[in-house]
Amino acid sequence: MGCAGSTPAKGDGTMGLVNQLVNLLAPIGNVKKIRKPKPWKHPQPITQSQIVQMREEFWDTAPHYGGRKEIWDALQAAAEADLDLAQAIVDSAGVIVQNADLTICYDERGAKYELPKYVLSEPTNLIREN
Numbered sequence: 001m002g003c004a005g006s007t008p009a010k011g012d013g014t015m016g017l018v019n020q021l022v023n024l025l026a027p028i029g030n031v032k033k034i035r036k037p038k039p040w041k042h043p044q045p046i047t048q049s050q051i052v053q054m055r056e057e058f059w060d061t062a063p064h065y066g067g068r069k070e071i072w073d074a075l076q077a078a079a080e081a082d083l084d085l086a087q088a089i090v091d092s093a094g095v096i097v098q099n100a101d102l103t104i105c106y107d108e109r110g111a112k113y114e115l116p117k118y119v120l121s122e123p124t125n126l127i128r129e130n
Contacts, residue, residue, distance in 0.1 A: 034078075034087050037101040042123040049129060055119050067111040071095060075105065079119050
């Protein structure tokens with residue numbers, strides 16, 4: 001580049017530069033790659049509808065325990081998404097992931113967000129309903 005007659009090399013387009021920046025900045029930002037929670041077992045066998053009810057109750061009441069509503073909303077969206085989208089959601093919301101399974105996170109102001117495993121995955125003793 002620099003010479004009036006020069007052209008970018010093949011693959012040096014905007015996306016190439018973006019990917020290079022992402023790769024360079026990821027270690028600086030201390031981004032923790034999220035993963036699925038380890039398998040877990042509920043104290044007693046539980047149905048899908050019971051898990052859904054527990055999740056709804058948690059997300060309805062979570063903002064009342066502190067932290068910012070927009071971070072809770074981002075964490076809910078991440079908990080309900082596949083891993084790649086969840087990673088993008090927490091990164092763009094500025095969520096600091098302490099545990100890679102999202103059970104403990106912080107926002108940029110230092111507020112702590114604790115997520116129970118039942119909002120992140122299903123237990124091994126889930127009773128499938130027909």
